[in-house]
Amino acid sequence: MNVFRLAGDMTHLLSILLLLLKIYATKSCSGVSRKTQELYAIVFIFRYLDLFTDFISVYNTFMKVVFIASSLAIVWCMRFHPVVRRSYDRELDTFRYFFLVGASFALALIWHEKFSVQEVFWAFSIYLEAVAILPQLVLLQRSGNVDNLTGQYVFFLGAYRAFYILNWIYRYLTEPRFTRWIAGTSGVVQTALYADFFYYYFISWKNNSKLKLPA
Amino acid sequence: DDVDDTKDEL
Secondary structure (H helix, E strand, O other): OOHHHHHHHHHHHHHHHHHHHHHHHHOOOOOOOHHHHHHHHHHHHHHHHHHHOOOOOHHHHHHHHHHHHHHHHHHHHHHHOOOHHHHOOOOOOOOOHHHHHHHHHHHHHHOOOOOOHHHHHHHHHHHHHHHOOHHHHHHHHHHOEOOHHHHHHHHHHHHHHHHHHHHHHHHHHHOOOOOOHHHHHHHHHHHHHOHHHHHHHHHHHHOOOOOEOOO | OOOHHHHHOO
């Protein structure tokens, strides 16, 4: 594992911890898209089916279990927690996300590394992850004001993607025969979706002002 | 076959 990959995993973990902290500390999930969180739960469950078939490392297994458990916990809180669920911005979180699921699955049927159940589901999870942030970005844009923890959550989620790209570049340069067409292409698309958000995040950081996204 | 080693990433 190289330093970029580790930084990517750690910022990913940090983003999830920040989100859990926000929900736990403020007993509120305002500004958080439940649809994005449900998409991430689907992403992790379908990608980590290999938990049952392959063992890679303790680190790998631990992280997979943490990602699945934390995404399910967040979805559970937003749906069923008696206090938290009341702050859910239902009327702002109206992105038609079944379209994303369908399109990702259709693409996985066309473009995969091998035509097997596990490989098609793996490709599906990669494509879905690339677009899973869209409901969250749309919600933030609609609500205008973004609270600090939610802003940092999205920032670290974007940083995780950027580090993964550096990781692939590093591996491409140092490992013979290294190619990641599916993950690499999807990763670039996914990171590009954050470009706009990053721009406004840095502006607010530079001006030391509250993060606001233009409508 | 380098399909398998893809899955060491999360």
